[in-house]
Amino acid sequence: MKTNFFHIPMLLLALPVLISACGSGSAASKIPAQAAIPVKLLPLNTGAAQAAIPVSGTFTTDDEVLLSFKTGGIIQRILVKEGDAIRQGQTVAVLNPVEIDAQVQQAQLAFEKAQRDHQRATNLYNDSVATLEQLQNARTAKEIAHQQLRTAQFNRNHSVITAPRNGYVLRKLAAEGQLVQPGTPVLQTNGAGAGNWMLRASVSNTEWAAIRLQDTASVEVESAPGRTFSGRVSRRSEGTDPATGAFTIDIKLDGTKPANIAYGLFGKAVINSRNTSAAGTWRIPYDALLDGDSGSGYVFVTNDGKTARKVKVTVAGMEKDKVIISQGLEDAGRLIISGSAYLTDGSSIRVMPDSSIPSTGKQQAPLHP
Incomplete structure (x- = not known):
């Protein structure tokens, strides 16, 4: 039997085409055009939110005073030390007469x-x-x-310095035998004896804008661990501190005050700021915010339930388990709160059946597809 070698090259050329035709159906069935990412959604309801702004600072009073002599001369005696309690009218320093x-x-x-x-x-x-x-x-x-x-x-x-009110000696700024000019500070005192303590804290630009006078605060003092004291924002600076470049606020304690407190003692507070000047705010879970910093971040939203859209938002404050958003969600229908890590702008999404989560509910754990 003779082999027809003429037909062999033709068979070799047709073989890839036949193999591709035989396997095309199964391969195409395994590669979808685009996989929809499962997500959970949160309805966006605007409203005046109460943002919890954490701050820290040191305790002081609003009646600190630098004591000095009216005339110049040599200091003969300084009768108090730093930290001493003083009474109104008490002699604290005298010049050589x-x-x-x-x-x-x-x-x-x-x-x-x-x-x-x-x-x-x-x-x-x-x-x-x-x-x-x-x-x-x-x-x-x-x-x-x-x-x-x-x-x-x-x-x-x-030529004799007397205490203007009950309080404490904060700092001793001169020494006995020193020649001082008129008005040179010798002692710094405050009226802490009257219990007028306040927490002075530095805040950022965004926090300063969100805080209002008379906002309530919960204050913690290191000398009273485990206890929380109430206070209110009594002062809000109208300019930055030249030394730190930050704004300052004063939180005045009211009601029961700590028993052991001193000038310069460290304290922490959480300010409950209700910024009513904002047109609307949104309380969203932490996990929904991406690439966030002190003032802004990104979230994914959807209006049709099929396509994800990435938008930039402005962060106005924080609560225990929520982030307060003041701008960026005006045109959004629902917020994507799970699956955001797998999304890009324009990604196809598939809403999970149990994604109807109340807007005031607790923060949801992220869902991994």
Whole structure:
């Protein structure tokens, strides 16, 4: 039997085509055009949200004062130390009195001489010896000497520093034997004895914008572990601190106050800010926010339940298990809260049957497809 070698090349050329035709049906059935990613959705209901803003700072009072002498001189004694409790009117520092006493004595002698000159001019005027002008000049000189005596006495009284109110000595800024100029700070005190404590904290631009006066706060003090104290925002700075570049707020404690508290003690607080000036806010789970920082982030939303859309949002604050969004969700129908890690802008999605989650519900765990 003879082999027809002429037909072999033709069979070899047709073989790939036959194999491809035989397997095309099964291979195509295994590769879908595009797989829809299963997700869970959250209805977006706007409303005034109460954002919990965590802050930290140190305790101080609103009546801190730098005490100084009215006149310059050498400090003779400083009668208190840093941390000492002081009472209103208590003497805390004195100058060496030699110089100021001499000034008072000189003013006293000048006033006495002016009195004698005025009396002599009065007698001479009555005897028609002195003129009216001489009498008036003597009277003016006596009044000037009297005012100079009062000035010297005032300076002597303020060569001693007394406590303006009950409180504590915060810092000692000078030492005994030191020569100080008028107005040089010697001691820093506050009125903590009256219990006017407040937590002073630094906040970011976004936090400052969300906080309002009289917002309530829960305060924790390191000297009272496990306890929480109530307070309110009493001051909101209108400019940044030159040293830190941040805004500052004061949270004043009200009601029961900690027993053991001191100036500079560290404390933490959570401010419940209700920013009513915003047109609307949304409370969303943490897992729904992607690439978030202190002020912005991204989320995936859908309006038709079939296609995911990536949008940028503005973060206004945080709660225990929620993020407060102030902008970016105005045109969104529902938020994708699970499966976001597998999505890109325009991805096809498949809504899970149990994805009807109340907008006020707890944060949901991410679903892995």
